[in-house]
Amino acid sequence: MSDTKSSVRNEQINNVNGIIDNSGSAKHLSAENTEADEVENSTLTDGEIISPASQDITEHTDEESKEEEQVVSPENGLLQPEMPNLAVLDKLGLIRYLTELLNSKPVESIINEVENIKINYYKKHKAEIEKKRKAFIEQGGDLEDFKVEDDPYEKDIKDLLQKFRELKYDYNKVQDDAKQKNLDEKYKIIEEIKELVKNKESINRTFQEFRELQKRWRSIGPVPQQNVKDLWETYHHHVEAFYDYIRINQELRDLDLKKNLESKIVLCEKAEELLLEPNPVNAFRSLQDYHNQWREIGPVPQESKNEIWERFREATSQINKRHHEYFETQKDEQRKNLEAKIQYVRRLKR
Helix, strand or coil: CHHHHHHHHHHHHHHHHHHHHHHCCCCCCCCCCCCCCCCCCCCCCCCCCCCCCCCCCCCCCCCCCCCCCCCECCCCCCECCCCCCHHHCCHHHHHHHHHHHHHHCCHHHCHHHHHHHHHHHHHHHHHHHHHHHHHHHHCCCCHHHCCCCCCCCHHHHHHHHHHHHHHHHHHHHHHHHHHHHHHHHHHHHHHHHHHHCCCCCCHHHHHHHHHHHHHHHHHCCCCCHHHHHHHHHHHHHHHHHHHHHHCCCHHHHHHHHHHHHHHHHHHHHHHHHHHHCCCHHHHHHHHHHHHHHHHHCCCCCHHHHHHHHHHHHHHHHHHHHHHHHHHHHHHHHHHHHHHHHHHHHHHHHC
């Protein structure tokens, strides 16, 4: 009977390993899957975006059971796996589902799902060990003599998680290269703005060229985070220099500055409305989008510059504070849960 079970288990493992081998060889990277973001509430300057640097707590959302038909992805033409209830899957089921995800979905879209699969797998593994330990003691065994058996599926889950890390590494590499290219393009635009002041063409034509450069600037994607502050400071410096040097029609300039002020007032009002948002995480994410929009808007009248920024900064500080307190509360709860589990283990050893 035991030989039959062993044969079935080996066949199941071979099936999983076959899927892994067909999907690509491993690169054996040493990078660990420890990505967490922590919010740093540093002092902001006008136009500076807020961004989380590292976060002690990774948010996870449990997948609820859904009755859905498989659909064909327009990107790759592959059947998308159903969304199972991870809590009811056994370890082999989790391995199969993880394999399906890696073979059918873009890696950037399954980060939370992979983390949840990993958590559920090792949760079930620990539960199995605890069950066997309890049965061993109830049958008269000495706790010190209890030995944990090797997990027959551990190699499979580790291989799949390694593959995920490799795919994620490749994806991040592509994104980093694209961001560097975007950075180079934006600095080229800054150079073109600097050259505008040397034009001998009509003011209206020069101003139109300036608007086209701004349009190109906004169409370019994100840049490396470490370059954001310097890039925007340089950009705004030369934009303001253009306004001052070109001596465009004062009425047109004033109208443009007034329009920018009105746009920033709207962003202030939206940021203040976020203080009523019950979910501090959603409020924080929306605020980051407002900061992106703020930087895209041009200068405002000098007499309103400090006042409008202080209003926006005050709303930002309050939302940051709520976000920080939320994660501090989460960490306290996790610490309490850990202490409770430690006490439980100690009682078992007595």
